[in-house]
Amino acid sequence: MSALSQLIRYMAADRLATVLLAVAAAMLLVYDCSLTLGMEIEFVWSSPWGFMKVLYIVQRYLPFFDTIFLCLIHQLAVNIDPYVCHIVETIRGWLMIFGFTLSEVILTLRAWAVWERDLRLGVFLLFLITLMTVAEIYVTRVFLRGLQFSTKPYPEFVGCFPTSGNRIVYLDWVLLMIYEAVILVLMTIPGIASYRRGGNIDMHHVIYREGIIMYIYLFALSIVNVVVVCALSAEYVAIIFSVERVLHTLLTSRVVLHIREYMKRQQPSYTDGLTDLHVDLDASKPENRFHKR
16 A cells, blocks of 8 residues: 555544544533533532542543543644654553543442442452553553654644554453443342332432443443454544543543432432442332431
């Protein structure tokens, strides 16, 4: 394939990622924040500072930096040096992994709370998320070290011009997919048990059904990312990274907000200081469904 043909293929992929998906992800993030601003002020910003509040805020607003600011530098900077491009992508890559991990921590705490914060399950989940994080750090390190950038191919070219990379990044999505499958099972088991027992429909909807549906969405997105990386040409490897990054933090944030909204309706002074949710699996005892700490 000629150099000109390769350049045309790259430009087509780059413009598609920039105009349609990267910008769409950024707009989706801004739009969702505008929709949930009132809830965030009421249920997050007005609450006392603690572990969950800091965790929520960082994972919620970090995409404004790694998915919007750094992405725009990569895509739209004029006369940017290849070395600077590599630095920008390295920072962006690590921040995205960090953001994914923070969101998974929140969702893991939620699943742990549903299981009555069982000590053995807590140790297992801690081991599992640590293992996943270490593996993702290794994969990301290998991927970022293999990235290379060159000077712009013609004077009017805008943004960074990558010249090489590898597909090992698909393993990051495989790891996320496996982890999300485990949490999905952990949410489904008590969810089915709760549905069979009947009881509080609103609690079942907020705590179980929304969590199960959300993990199905995340699982499907990870599958799409794996397919894109493995099946399409190298130019399209990162084409939907920004979309999954935004959807991941968006869905996680809504889980926290909806739970806090429901808990405030039930017990306005409720908080456990860690998971912000403590559910008694014995739904036959309404007075024991929620416990103040």
